Amino acid sequence: MGKKVTEALQKLKHHGYKYTDKREDMLEFFGNYDGYRTASDVQEFMKERYDGISFDTIYRNLHLFHDLGILEATELNGEKHFRMKCDTSKHHHHLICKECGKTREIELCPMEYIEKELKGFRIDDHKFEIYGVCYDCQST
C-alpha cells in the first residue's frame, strides 16, 4: 500500500471515520494515478470489485476525502475532477491532459506577479490551468 494511502487512512481514523475496504480501494485508485479522475472513473473502477456499489458511496467519500484535504478538485467540462493532493510544501499549478487527466507541474504561480492590479477586490481563490494532450495520449 502506498504511503499516501496509508497516511490518508490514518487521517480518516484520526478524525473518527471508519475504515472500510471501499475507502481503501478508492484511495488506492487515486494513489496510483498522477492526475485527475472523475466520479464516473472511480465508479467504473469500484464497480468491478464491488458489484452494486452506490453512487452515494462514491460521492460521499469523494467529498469526505476532499474535506479532509486528501484529495484536491477542479472542474472541467462541467464535471468535477479529483486527484491526490499534491505536496503542499510549494504551491503550484498544473498542465492537464484532456484525454487521460494526467498532470504536469508548473512551478510558476502568476499571483506572485500581480499585487497592484488587485486593489479593492477581496481575493479568495485563483485558478491557473493549462489544458492539452500529453505525450502518451498524442501517440494514440
Added chain:
Amino acid sequence: MGKKVTEALQKLKHHGYKYTDKREDMLEFFGNYDGYRTASDVQEFMKERYDGISFDTIYRNLHLFHDLGILEATELNGEKHFRMKCDTSKHHHHLICKECGKTREIELCPMEYIEKELKGFRIDDHKFEIYGVCYDCQST
C-alpha cells in the same frame, strides 16, 4: 443601442441569422454589464419582457452568440457564465466577483513566462482566473 450590440446584430445578419427582438434584448443585457452572467440571469431578465420564453431560446442564442464570438464563456460552480467578448486586441485574464460576476482585467498572461515547462504536451487552452468579491459587493 450600444456599439457592441449593433456590431453583434450585424454579425448575426452577416452570417444569415435572423433579427429578433429577443436576440436584441439578450445582447443589450450583456452589453450593459461588464461581467459574467448565467443562463438563469438571462432568463430572469427576459422573462420580464417575454412571458413564457422558452429555455431553448435562451440556450440556443447563448450558444449561437458564443459560436460567433460575440460572447465569451467560463465555468464557475458548475454553471456556465457568459459575458460580452472583451476587446481581443490584447489577450488578458480576469478577476471575477463571485457575488455579481463583474470583472476586472489582469494585464498579465502567465503563458508568456513558461515555455520550457510545456515540452511534450500539446497545448490547446489555458485558464487564469482570480475569484473574490469586488469593492461594491463587499459593502453589502
Added chain:
DNA sequence: ACAATAAACCGTAATTATTCTTATTTACAA
C-alpha cells in the same frame, strides 16, 4: 402587399452529473 420557406420559437420531455432520503448493514468500542 402576399406567399414561400427556413429559421426561431414554445412547450415539454430527456439527459447528465450530482445530491438527498430512508431503510438496512457494518465497524468498532464498551
Added chain:
DNA sequence: TTGTAAATAAGAATAATTACGGTTTATTGT
C-alpha cells in the same frame, strides 16, 4: 457479545442543460 453511530444501497429528487415535434415568424422574392 452487543449497542450505536457511521457507512452503505437503492432509488427518488434536483439543477443545469439539451433535445424534439409542432407552431409561429422574419426575410426574401414576387
